Amino acid sequence: MLKIINFSKSYKGNKKAVDNLNIEVESGDIYGFIGHNGAGKTTTMRAVAGALDFEEGEIKINNVSIKDNPVLYKSMLAYIPDNPDIYDYLTGIQYLNFIGDIFKINKDEREKLIKKYADLFEITANLGDLISSYSHGMKQKLTVISALIHKPKLLIMDEPFVGLDPKASHTFKTIMNEMCENGSAIFFSTHVLDVAEKLCNKVAIIRNGKLIASGDINNVIGNKSLEDVFLELIENEK
Amino acid sequence: MKNNLILLLKIQILYLFGINKAIKTNDKKEKLKLWSLIILFVFSGIMLLGVSFMYSYNMSTAFEMFGMMELLPVIMMVATCLTTIFTTIYKASGILFGFKDYDLLMALPVKTSEIIGSRIIMINIINIFFTLIIMIPAGIVYSIKVSPEFSFYVFYIITLFFIPLVPIILASIIGYIISFISSKFKHTNIVNLILSMALIIGIMVMSYYSNSVEFDLINIKSIVMTKLKLYYPLAIFYHDAVINYNIISLLLFVIISAGIFILFVLIIAHKFKSINSSLASSNINSNYKLGELKKSSQFISLYKKEMKRYFSSTLYVLNTAFGVIFMTFISIGILVYGIDKMGSLLEIPNLNDMINKFAPIVLSVFIVMSCTSCCSISLEGKNVWLPRTLPINVLKIFLSKIAVNLTVLIPPIIINSIFLSSILSFNIVETFFMFIVPINYAFFISISGLVINLKLPNLQWVSEVTVIKQSASVLVTMIVGLLSIAIPIVLILKLPEINANLLIICTTFVIALINLILYKYLSTVGVKIFNKL
Numbered sequence: 158m159l160k161i162i163n164f165s166k167s168y169k170g171n172k173k174a175v176d177n178l179n180i181e182v183e184s185g186d187i188y189g190f191i192g193h194n195g196a197g198k199t200t201t202m203r204a205v206a207g208a209l210d211f212e213e214g215e216i217k218i219n220n221v222s223i224k225d226n227p228v229l230y231k232s233m234l235a236y237i238p239d240n241p242d243i244y245d246y247l248t249g250i251q252y253l254n255f256i257g258d259i260f261k262i263n264k265d266e267r268e269k270l271i272k273k274y275a276d277l278f279e280i281t282a283n284l285g286d287l288i289s290s291y292s293h294g295m296k297q298k299l300t301v302i303s304a305l306i307h308k309p310k311l312l313i314m315d316e317p318f319v320g321l322d323p324k325a326s327h328t329f330k331t332i333m334n335e336m337c338e339n340g341s342a343i344f345f346s347t348h349v350l351d352v353a354e355k356l357c358n359k360v361a362i363i364r365n366g367k368l369i370a371s372g373d374i375n376n377v378i379g380n381k382s383l384e385d386v387f388l389e390l391i392e393n394e395k
Numbered sequence: 396m397k398n399n400l401i402l403l404l405k406i407q408i409l410y411l412f413g414i415n416k417a418i419k420t421n422d423k424k425e426k427l428k429l430w431s432l433i434i435l436f437v438f439s440g441i442m443l444l445g446v447s448f449m450y451s452y453n454m455s456t457a458f459e460m461f462g463m464m465e466l467l468p469v470i471m472m473v474a475t476c477l478t479t480i481f482t483t484i485y486k487a488s489g490i491l492f493g494f495k496d497y498d499l500l501m502a503l504p505v506k507t508s509e510i511i512g513s514r515i516i517m518i519n520i521i522n523i524f525f526t527l528i529i530m531i532p533a534g535i536v537y538s539i540k541v542s543p544e545f546s547f548y549v550f551y552i553i554t555l556f557f558i559p560l561v562p563i564i565l566a567s568i569i570g571y572i573i574s575f576i577s578s579k580f581k582h583t584n585i586v587n588l589i590l591s592m593a594l595i596i597g598i599m600v601m602s603y604y605s606n607s608v609e610f611d612l613i614n615i616k617s618i619v620m621t622k623l624k625l626y627y628p629l630a631i632f633y634h635d636a637v638i639n640y641n642i643i644s645l646l647l648f649v650i651i652s653a654g655i656f657i658l659f660v661l662i663i664a665h666k667f668k669s670i671n672s673s674l675a676s677s678n679i680n681s682n683y684k685l686g687e688l689k690k691s692s693q694f695i696s697l698y699k700k701e702m703k704r705y706f707s708s709t710l711y712v713l714n715t716a717f718g719v720i721f722m723t724f725i726s727i728g729i730l731v732y733g734i735d736k737m738g739s740l741l742e743i744p745n746l747n748d749m750i751n752k753f754a755p756i757v758l759s760v761f762i763v764m765s766c767t768s769c770c771s772i773s774l775e776g777k778n779v780w781l782p783r784t785l786p787i788n789v790l791k792i793f794l795s796k797i798a799v800n801l802t803v804l805i806p807p808i809i810i811n812s813i814f815l816s817s818i819l820s821f822n823i824v825e826t827f828f829m830f831i832v833p834i835n836y837a838f839f840i841s842i843s844g845l846v847i848n849l850k851l852p853n854l855q856w857v858s859e860v861t862v863i864k865q866s867a868s869v870l871v872t873m874i875v876g877l878l879s880i881a882i883p884i885v886l887i888l889k890l891p892e893i894n895a896n897l898l899i900i901c902t903t904f905v906i907a908l909i910n911l912i913l914y915k916y917l918s919t920v921g922v923k924i925f926n927k928l
């Protein structure tokens with residue numbers, strides 16, 4: 158599904174934020190991406206989502222390269238950033254309809270899915286209000302709904318649970334599992350290692366832009382907890 | 396320990412025009428770009444100083460004739476106050492209330508009055524720029540013609556820093572009243588827009604009635620002084636201080652200006668939180684019921700989104716639609732009063748001659764002043780991740796932004812062209828030019844504005860005022876637009892042996908060719924730049 162091949166990204170000053178990263182996310186995977194602050198997670202997420210340009214390496218979804226065919230590539234994914242900065246001059250429903258138009262979702266399907274997810278996240282009554290009036294959590298819910306209504310093959314998320322209330326988090330985790338059962342894949346970064354351990358079947362650990370462990374979660378952690386393994390790996394790499 | 400007021404002020408100054416970025420960046424290309432812009436700002440300032448000097452000099456010649464030279468400083472002081480009010484009225488409330496770092500600042504252990512004080516001083520610093528541009532040339536002209544005593548220079552320089560204070564407070568109050576009334580309505584922005592437009596038109600109408608008073612040339616001095624006494628008594632103290640070197644008047648001018656400033660800060664500090672809360676509160680119904688949704692094409696959906704963005708900001712609309720509103724105002728004026736009367740009302744002596752010689756270009760002056768696209772990329776701000784991750788051709792995003800500009804420009808062009816062509820009884824060729832030339836310029840300013848914004852983006856803004864009114868891309872677009880108009884006008888005036896219509900046709904072809912080149916640039920290089928933002 159998603160292939161990140163030899164991906165490197167340098168910012169001004171030539172320090173590599175991400176150095177030669179290789180990750181493969183397969184259909185049905187819930188893939189956790191773990192690292193300390195400034196490790197290169199958001200850089201990677203933004204590059205995969207198409208929000209960040211890069212020179213070195215290649216990123217593909219179902220063999221479609223982001224560089225060769227960005228429109229087709231992006232039509233297969235949904236991105237939820239760490240901060241839900243969305244058009245706050247639109248109402249919730251206007252924003253969802255805008256996303257529906259861009260992803261060319263047919264009218265009936267659009268109405269059905271918006272209703273389904275807005276009800277699940279208990280935000281239907283607020284859809285007529287301006288996004289500027291929403292709380293952080295409500296914006297996050299709206300971003301999640303906008304990502305789900307076009308049934309993406311790949312869901313990219315940067316710290317998706319920040320701002321969601323416990324019920325919404327639970328609902329979202331259920332939806333994530335359903336999506337993967339239906340053949341989609343999820344690649345997300347998180348600092349909440351308990352969540353990653355319970356939810357993911359695969360993890361990748363990044364430190365200072367370099368991948369230090371990756372693969373099936375059981376192979377990575379063995380009998381230990383993900384937190385212990387993470388801390389050990391980070392210590393050993395110092 | 397540094398004073399909080401100075402610390403807060405320093406943060407704002409470092410942000411202004413990207414000064415800190417220019418100093419601190421290690422990227423040579425970025426540094427060069429920022430310094431070039433700073434040089435451009437300085438250069439524009441010098442140009443404006445030159446224009447202002449000529450204006451003061453011409454005015455002083457007329458004053459000299461009637462022995463009224465002493466009116467020059469006070470008239471220019473009033474002009475400074477009016478400029479300050481006009482340039483501050485719509486940005487004051489954005490700088491004072493509802494600014495993005497409000498939460499951050501209010502959580503700091505500083506007094507509210509220090510926050511407000513720092514922000515008003517910041518507005519004052521921006522306005523000092525206009526004050527210096529108007530007052531320094533006026534002072535030089537006055538000293539050349541009158542050779543005043545040394546005290547004049549001391550008094551003149553001291554007062555410079557106090558002139559904008561009261562107009563800023565006045566503009567802030569008017570701006571706040573407009574924002575406050577609008578916030579009480581469901582459609583806040585539309586009400587805000589209507590009130591703001593009404594204010595501009597009201598001032599124009601008032602200025603018409605005050606101009607229509609027949610002046611008695613012999614008594615003009617006393618008439619001006621009586622009017623000033625009535626409308627702006629501070630100007631009388633100013634006049635007495637700089638002309639008669641009256642130290643009491645100087646003290647009164649300084650103390651009253653500073654006193655009003657301090658009083659305003661203290662009153663606002665008391666109500667600052669509640670004012671901000673009331674302005675920030677929006678209508679929440681929370682009773683939405685899902686109904687039928689309307690499906691649109693990608694382009695139409697982007698266009699609708701851009702239109703909503705446009706009308707969501709009163710400042711954006713006023714700043715970019717002012718040209719076409721003014722154009723329509725003039726057309727209606729010509730229709731009602733005739734060209735000559737309109738010319739004298741607008742103080743454009745050769746309006747009749749100008750319109751008859753190059754009406755399509757005159758119309759286009761207002762078109763190039765109305766560019767929405769030159770800050771439309773910057774206005775994406777932190778939302779820029781969104782269009783960049785959507786599965787759409789970037790060119791469609793560009794076209795939707797250009798389409799907004801054309802929507803603002805083309806309907807007024809058509810209406811005004813019909814108006815003017817019929818009033819001025821143009822023949823079919825001239826009427827054709829009246830449509831094609833401004834429309835061509837509309838495409839030019841929309842496309843070039845977008846290209847310039849792509850080259851000079853500012854996505855890290857805190858207040859949209861900085862993008863809409865003070866950004867480099869807006870300034871450069873304005874210069875490019877005015878040059879595109881100035882060149883054909885100069886050619887028509889300097890080459891009277893060549894038919895003016897022929898020159899207009901040539902200009903149209905050149906502009907159309909530039910449009911094609913810029914469009915090609917947008918679809919290739921522009922897309923790449925957008926992807927790297």
